[in-house]
Structures are given as structure tokens and as C-alpha cells.
Amino acid sequence: MTPLLSIVVYTTLLTFLAIMLGAFLRNREWTPEGLKAGLSNRDNLPDATPLGGRAERAANNSIEALILFVPLALTAQAAGMAEAATLGATVFFWARVAYLPIYLVGIPYLRSLVWGVGVAGLAMMVMALLA
Numbered sequence: 001m002t003p004l005l006s007i008v009v010y011t012t013l014l015t016f017l018a019i020m021l022g023a024f025l026r027n028r029e030w031t032p033e034g035l036k037a038g039l040s041n042r043d044n045l046p047d048a049t050p051l052g053g054r055a056e057r058a059a060n061n062s063i064e065a066l067i068l069f070v071p072l073a074l075t076a077q078a079a080g081m082a083e084a085a086t087l088g089a090t091v092f093f094w095a096r097v098a099y100l101p102i103y104l105v106g107i108p109y110l111r112s113l114v115w116g117v118g119v120a121g122l123a124m125m126v127m128a129l130l131a
Helices: 003-027 032-039 050-078 082-105 108-130
Strands: none
Touching: 003 032, 003 050, 003 082, 050 082, 050 108, 082 108
16 A cells, blocks of 8 residues: 555544544533433434534534545545655645644634645645646
8 A cells, every 4th residue: 555545544544533523522422311312313412512512523624624635645546646645645644633632622723723734735735736
């Protein structure tokens, strides 16, 4: 497996972690009521706590980021340009690793800065593909 495809796998696992953490914190699944809500069809969820809301939004943002990242990575791989796109993918991945805890803690300006670094990684991948 190429380094680029390894990053795709790790980014997918990170996104899955964000989704599970978002649901766990959003539903307060460490409580009996939260566990019941988490295992239900989620028609009548209680309001999220501030942390639960941030976790849910971070999970949604992770899904959105994955949707942008994977096509670029797979296009680079299929075009034989994986090596050229790997630096951008690496920047993107580590920005996403940093983004999740920063969002959960609730550091607004740093969160936006780290998000921007991830977008810069995507832009690096696009530039490598279009070069």
C-alpha cells in the first residue's frame, strides 16, 4: 500500500472515531438515559450539552472533510501521482488530528486556524494534481 493510501485509511479511522465520539458525547451515553437514546431510533433526543454539540459538529465537519479528501487522494493514486499528493495529504491528516480535540475543547480561533491548515493540505493536493 502506498503512503497516500495509508493516509486515506487513517483519515477514515479518524473520521469514524469523530462520529462515534460525537454520538457518545451528544447522547450522554455513559448514563442509562443516554445509552437508551443512543440505541433508539433517536426521534426524541434531549438537547445537547455544549460539549455534546461541539462533538456532533466536529463529527459532521470530519465527514465533510473526508468527502473532499478521498476523491483527491484516489485520483492521485489512480493517476500515478500519489507521491506528489502525499505531502498535502499528510498536512491535511495531521490538521484533522489536531482539529478534533481543539474543537471539543472549544478554542474558536485556533480551531479555525487548524481547519485552514487542513484546507491548505487539500489545496496542495489539488496543485499537485493540476501541475
